[in-house]
Amino acid sequence: xxxxxxxxxxxxxxxxxxxxxxxxxxxxxxxxxxxxxxxxxxxxxxxxxxxxxxxxxxxxxxxxxxxxxxxxxxxxxxxxxxxxxxxxxxxxxxxxxxxxxxxxxxxxxxxxxxxxxxxxxxxxxxxxxxxxxxxxxxxxxxxxxxxxxxxxxxxxxxxxxxxxxxxxxxxxxxxxxxxxxxxxxxxxxxxxxxxxxxxxxxxxxxxxxxxxxxxxxxxxxxxxxxxxxxxxxxxxxxxxxxxxxxxxxxxxxxxxxxxxxxxxxxxxxxxxxxxxxxxxxxxxxxxxxxxxxxxxxxxxxxxxxxxxxxxxxxxxxxxxxxxxxxxxxxxxxxxxxxxxxxxxxxxxxxxxxxxxxxxxxxxxxxxxxxxxxxxxxxxxxxxxxxxxxxxxxxxxxxxxxxxxxxxxxxxxxxxxxxxxxxxxxxxxxxxxxxxxxxxxxxxxxxxxxxxxxxxxxxxxxxxxxxxxxxxxxxxxxxxxxxxxxxxxxxxxxxxxxxxxxxxxxxxxxxxxxxxxxxxxxxxxxxxxxxxxxxxxxxxxxxxxxxxxxxxxxxxxxxxxxxxxxxxxxxxxxxxxxxxxxxxxxxxxxxxxxxxxxxxxxxxxxxxxxxxxxxxxxxxxxxxxxxxxxxxxxxxxxxxxxxxxxxxxxxxxxxxxxxxxxxxxxxxxxxxxxxxxxxxxxxxxxxxxxxxxxx
Numbered sequence: 001x002x003x004x005x006x007x008x009x010x011x012x013x014x015x016x017x018x019x020x021x022x023x024x025x026x027x028x029x030x031x032x033x034x035x036x037x038x039x040x041x042x043x044x045x046x047x048x049x050x051x052x053x054x055x056x057x058x059x060x061x062x063x064x065x066x067x068x069x070x071x072x073x074x075x076x077x078x079x080x081x082x083x084x085x086x087x088x089x090x091x092x093x094x095x096x097x098x099x100x101x102x103x104x105x106x107x108x109x110x111x112x113x114x115x116x117x118x119x120x121x122x123x124x125x126x127x128x129x130x131x132x133x134x135x136x137x138x139x140x141x142x143x144x145x146x147x148x149x150x151x152x153x154x155x156x157x158x159x160x161x162x163x164x165x166x167x168x169x170x171x172x173x174x175x176x177x178x179x180x181x182x183x184x185x186x187x188x189x190x191x192x193x194x195x196x197x198x199x200x201x202x203x204x205x206x207x208x209x210x211x212x213x214x215x216x217x218x219x220x221x222x223x224x225x226x227x228x229x230x231x232x233x234x235x236x237x238x239x240x241x242x243x244x245x246x247x248x249x250x251x252x253x254x255x256x257x258x259x260x261x262x263x264x265x266x267x268x269x270x271x272x273x274x275x276x277x278x279x280x281x282x283x284x285x286x287x288x289x290x291x292x293x294x295x296x297x298x299x300x301x302x303x304x305x306x307x308x309x310x311x312x313x314x315x316x317x318x319x320x321x322x323x324x325x326x327x328x329x330x331x332x333x334x335x336x337x338x339x340x341x342x343x344x345x346x347x348x349x350x351x352x353x354x355x356x357x358x359x360x361x362x363x364x365x366x367x368x369x370x371x372x373x374x375x376x377x378x379x380x381x382x383x384x385x386x387x388x389x390x391x392x393x394x395x396x397x398x399x400x401x402x403x404x405x406x407x408x409x410x411x412x413x414x415x416x417x418x419x420x421x422x423x424x425x426x427x428x429x430x431x432x433x434x435x436x437x438x439x440x441x442x443x444x445x446x447x448x449x450x451x452x453x454x455x456x457x458x459x460x461x462x463x464x465x466x467x468x469x470x471x472x473x474x475x476x477x478x479x480x481x482x483x484x485x486x487x488x489x490x491x492x493x494x495x496x497x498x499x500x501x502x503x504x505x506x507x508x509x510x511x512x513x514x515x516x517x518x519x520x521x522x523x524x525x526x527x528x529x530x531x532x533x534x535x536x537x538x539x540x541x542x543x544x545x546x547x548x549x550x551x552x553x554x555x556x557x558x559x560x561x562x563x564x565x566x567x568x569x570x571x572x573x574x575x576x577x578x579x580x581x582x583x584x585x586x587x588x589x590x591x592x593x594x595x596x597x598x599x600x601x602x603x604x605x606x607x608x609x610x611x612x613x614x615x616x617x618x619x620x621x622x623x624x625x626x627x628x629x630x631x632x633x634x635x636x637x638x639x640x641x642x643x644x645x646x647x648x649x650x651x652x653x654x655x656x657x658x659x660x661x662x663x664x665x666x667x668x669x670x671x672x673x674x675x676x677x678x679x680x681x682x683x684x685x686x687x688x689x690x691x692x693x694x
Contacts, residue, residue, distance in 0.1 A: 011073035012116035015082035023116045033114035045093040076101040081108045107133035127169040154586035185430040192426045197224035208263035210293040223249040225420040239396040241410040244420040246401045246550030254343030254397045262317045267340020276300045283320040299325040327362040347398040351596035360598045361608035364623040365615045370394040402543040404593035412628045424555035430564045439566045440479045450527045451509035459557045463510040467531040473512045482509035527562045528552040537574035539584045542591040598629030603664045609636035614651045
């Protein structure tokens with residue numbers, strides 16, 4: 001042993017029962033550990049038995065070897081956890097050999113295991129009213145995490161970072177138990193940003209008096225993104241892709257351009273959204289705001305069984321519609337009149353697997369319709385009869401808060417890109433861990449905390465809770481103690497309008513809605529809670545997540561927005577989900593906005609090409625070629641002929657039925673097979689629903 005310990009950095013002593021544990025270190029590494037007994041002599045305490053530990057056994061050594069070790073040590077340290085009497089005995093023993101020792105704060109758990117881990121204010125972590133070292137704290141945290149399920153590496157790293165930051169193990173384990181410590185749940189803060197834009201005075205716009213007077217009664221200047229759009233030709237007919245965060249005022253750009261053209265006799269305005277709920281909301285808003293100067297109608301997509309269209313007025317000045325509603329009109333040959341402006345809200349829908357290709361096709365078909373209208377007008381004008389067909393070149397304005405490739409998408413759409421990154425209020429993003437049973441209790445606390453707080457503008461904090469099913473919407477809203485209501489596409493129009501009105505009047509502390517309605521429902525909430533990170537049985541994309549969290553905080557109502565993600569460790573909502581909820585959470589928080597790309601498989605290429613043939617006949621290839629996504633036209637046409645959906649470049653009766661009802665080829669064949677076999681219609685529908693769920 002004497003060779004092995006020719007030099008000793010530290011000799012560490014720690015009381016263990018009636019004896020003392022000895023740890024010998026050199027260059028920061030433990031050489032060995034031993035057990036020392038002290039005996040009382042006439043000269044005071046002296047080394048008695050000295051045993052070096054080797055695995056589970058102990059090797060007795062001459063007590064003088066301990067004295068030799070102590071004399072070779074650069075420093076001798078006694079643990080602070082050693083009792084006062086124990087420290088006094090050790091110091092008295094060392095004094096007998098003219099050796100000094102210093103009492104230091106160390107990790108008790110390490111000392112008990114024969115390790116020397118000194119603690120400083122930077123490394124000490126509080127646990128059960130004592131301080132331990134980071135390694136022991138991490139080990140205890142790992143044991144706690146093992147009870148929570150198999151957390152992702154990102155989640156573990158997040159908790160370990162928090163542990164080292166706040167130096168309190170109990171606070172971290174309380175976080176795992178669903179306690180809402182804002183300092184710990186806070187992941188980051190997205191600061192409010194105010195780009196330096198010269199604001200355009202409203203009285204300088206020179207719009208038609210019908211819209212000019214309305215704007216002047218509401219605003220002195222336009223908001224920054226509106227000013228940028230106007231400076232870049234929004235009121236001069238320039239096609240634009242406007243990309244800016246939620247609540248920055250994008251919608252008014254389309255309203256100004258479209259209504260100005262309506263009132264100047266330059267064609268009607270189409271304002272298109274992806275969902276019926278959004279169309280109803282926008283229709284009501286336009287009726288209230290512009291109903292005295294323009295006729296407003298709505299086209300939300302007729303039933304696929306029966307198109308009564310009784311709410312739709314084809315002669316109206318403003319048509320608010322869903323994508324499918326307007327596309328259905330085109331596919332069935334309806335006359336939409338002369339269109340001066342098309343505003344497409346939530347244009348990032350182009351990147352969605354299910355709806356992207358249909359929006360892509362709609363844009364191409366609608367452009368073809370508008371071009372035909374312009375051609376008819378020019379022909380009639382040459383004939384000296386332009387009175388009934390007066391139109392102008394259609395202006396296209398595309399709006400989105402979430403596009404990862406705005407320049408590329410703008411080029412594909414043939415539009416000038418207006419990108420504005422201002423966020424009007426800061427947003428704090430929080431993450432906490434909870435299983436499904438705990439989530440509602442946490443949501444209840446968060447909803448109450450928000451509603452009991454008023455902003456500097458005098459508004460109570462209100463909450464939108466996003467979850468993944470209609471059933472869960474009702475379950476959560478029933479269990480919240482403060483006033484709350486479910487809000488989803490399964491509710492009738494009257495009920496949804498009532499919820500919107502109650503929320504606007506601050507009669508509701510919260511609405512609980514499905515992720516599918518996140519796109520643009522106008523609830524001025526200060527707080528967004530993610531009860532789940534799924535939309536149905538699919539995890540949210542970064543675009544969808546950003547769109548939803550952007551609902552938190554409005555500049556006219558709130559000082560800041562707050563977002564809470566309630567994450568179930570190792571959780572999933574369907575066995576087809578490859579990732580767990582905690583993995584998805586950090587992917588979304590750290591993710592970059594994905595590019596909006598429309599992708600075509602065989603079925604979607606066939607569906608859109610059939611619709612283009614139905615609308616444009618021999619010009620269908622031209623429609624395919626200018627779509628955002630790349631459509632394999634030859635392959636699609638070959639399949640359409642094979643399926644007997646077209647003859648030449650005209651749809652067959654079967655093809656017309658398929659495109660009228662937005663059927664994919666396999667859906668059409670499933671229906672046909674059931675009909676030919678005389679099966680009950682309800683059984684056929686059930687088979688189709690089951691097929692969609694697979």
